[in-house]
Amino acid sequence: MPRIEILFDKESGNKPSEKTRNALREQIIKRIGDKYGPLNVRVAMSTSQSIVISGAKTDDATTEINEIIEDIWLDDSWVPA
Template sequence: MDKLDTAGIQPHTQRIERFLVTTMTFDCVRIQLLEYCINIQHKEKGDENMIRIEILFDRQSTKNLKSGTLQALQNEIEQRLKPHYPEIWLRIDQGSAPSVSVTGARNDKDKERILSLLEEIWQDDSWLPAA
C-alpha cells in the first residue's frame, strides 16, 4: 500500500502520518485508513482546536438553584475562558448524574488549566443571579 498524500494538510494535523505505516494485515490497514478519515473530517469541520465542555447537574440539584443560574454560569464560563480558548463548545444541562467533561484540549496541562478555571468560577459566587 502506498503512503497517502498528506501534503495539503496543515502541519499540526500531519501527525496522522504515524498511522499510515504499511502493515501486513488487512485489519491494521483498515484501522489506519479509518483514523486518517476521522482526522480529515475533523479538519474539514474546522473544530480541531475546539474545546468541548459539558457540565451536567442532576435533576435534584437544579430544583434548588435560583432561576437563571445555569445561564449565568454559562455566561461566566464563556467570558472567562474565551480569551484563552476562543473556540469553545459549551453545554450546561440536566442529566441523570452530575458530571463535568472537558475534551479537545491540546494536552493534559491545558485540560487541567480549564478544570482549574471551572473550579475557580464555581467557587466565586459573584456571577450568581440576585434573588
C-alpha cells in the same frame, strides 16, 4: 476547540435554576474563551452529575480549564440574585 459539558442531577434537592445555569455558561465562555478561543459549552440537567472537558490540545490545558471552572464555581459574584 475545547468542549465543556457540565451536568447537574435533576433529582437533587439543590439543583440550580435555568437562570443560574445560563449565568454559569456565560462565565465559562467569558473566562475560558478569552484564553482558548471558541468553545462548545453545555450546562444542563441530567440523570447524573458530571463535568467533562474534551478537545483541549494538551493535558495541561485540560487541567487549567478545570481549575478555571472550579474558580468560577467558588466565586459566587456571578450568581444571579
